[in-house]
Amino acid sequence: DFALRLASELEDTIHREGPDTIAAMIAEPLMGAGGVMPPPRTYFREVQKVLKRHNILLIADEVVCGFGRLGHDVGCEAYGIEPDIMTFAKGITSSYVPMGAVALSPHVADAVAHGSGGSLFGHGYTFGGHPVACAVAIECLNIYQDQGIKANTRARADELLSGMLSVCRDCWMVGEVRGKGLIVACELVSDRATRAPFAAQAAVGARMCDECRREGLIVRAIGDVIAMSPPLVITSE
Missing domain, CATH: 3.40.640.10 (Type I PLP-dependent aspartate aminotransferase-like (Major domain))
Known part of the structure; x- marks a missing residue:
């Protein structure tokens, strides 16, 4: 264990x-x-x-x-x-x-x-x-x-995680999607089967973060982990 x-x-x-x-x-x-x-x-x-x-x-x-x-x-x-x-x-x-x-x-x-x-x-x-x-x-x-913030977090949590899993399911460079509540992340890898990381000098996470922000999505790159913490008042829409 x-x-x-x-x-x-x-x-x-x-x-x-x-x-x-x-x-x-x-x-x-x-x-x-x-x-x-x-x-x-x-x-x-x-x-x-x-x-x-x-x-x-x-x-x-x-x-x-x-x-x-x-x-x-x-x-x-x-x-x-x-x-x-x-x-x-x-x-x-x-x-x-x-x-x-x-x-x-x-x-x-x-x-x-x-x-x-x-x-x-x-x-x-x-x-x-x-x-x-x-x-x-x-x-x-x-x-x-x-405003029932805790209840909203619990209601949106499964939607957020399942949505991330759905979006990333067929993406070759996503090794794992994880999180709880309204904080989730996807880990970027060079080989999905072995979960081998990208070379640090490639700065894949930072480049992905920049691309997301150009598309209007605020994320945080933690190395090659792309983290998201949406507002606690977020809705299904």
Whole structure:
């Protein structure tokens, strides 16, 4: 089982480095800028077992996956992940105003509060809790709720993925189509049978990205992976 092998490799790394030297593992529920890589079905279940055995925290990076991109409030819900800490940005304000946030599980929050030596939660910085950013975030969260953004993502997700599969089915240079929710990608290869990549100097992904944009389609080239993250309000039409 692929997930078990990955979890075993993680545990080997922990033993090699020493559990007492590792504070936390940071992971995206679905890897975005790394090439739109959904995890194996049981990956996080097995990884969390390893981390808990060694008292290592799991930090979920929700910058890409959070706030409806995968059809849930946070991407962790899509994969049954129970993180100790979550980080947010982008979708929390729909990127209209710069803002980042961190959510702590009770045992982590209690440890910080206890270490602060009193009732004050001793962790912050100069611009924390900026009223403008917080006001925009609250309004965005209300809009997500009122307009059924998560439900729309779930409704459009199968249409997007099946549409991509249909378009790319007979294309000799597409080795794989993958994704979840409203983030999908197609990986370009020089040989579909062997999945051999193109030579890096050919810059096939960048050239394909330029061609898509000339046709009015906004995509992102991650090497030779063409990624698409349409607006969460997209319709079937």
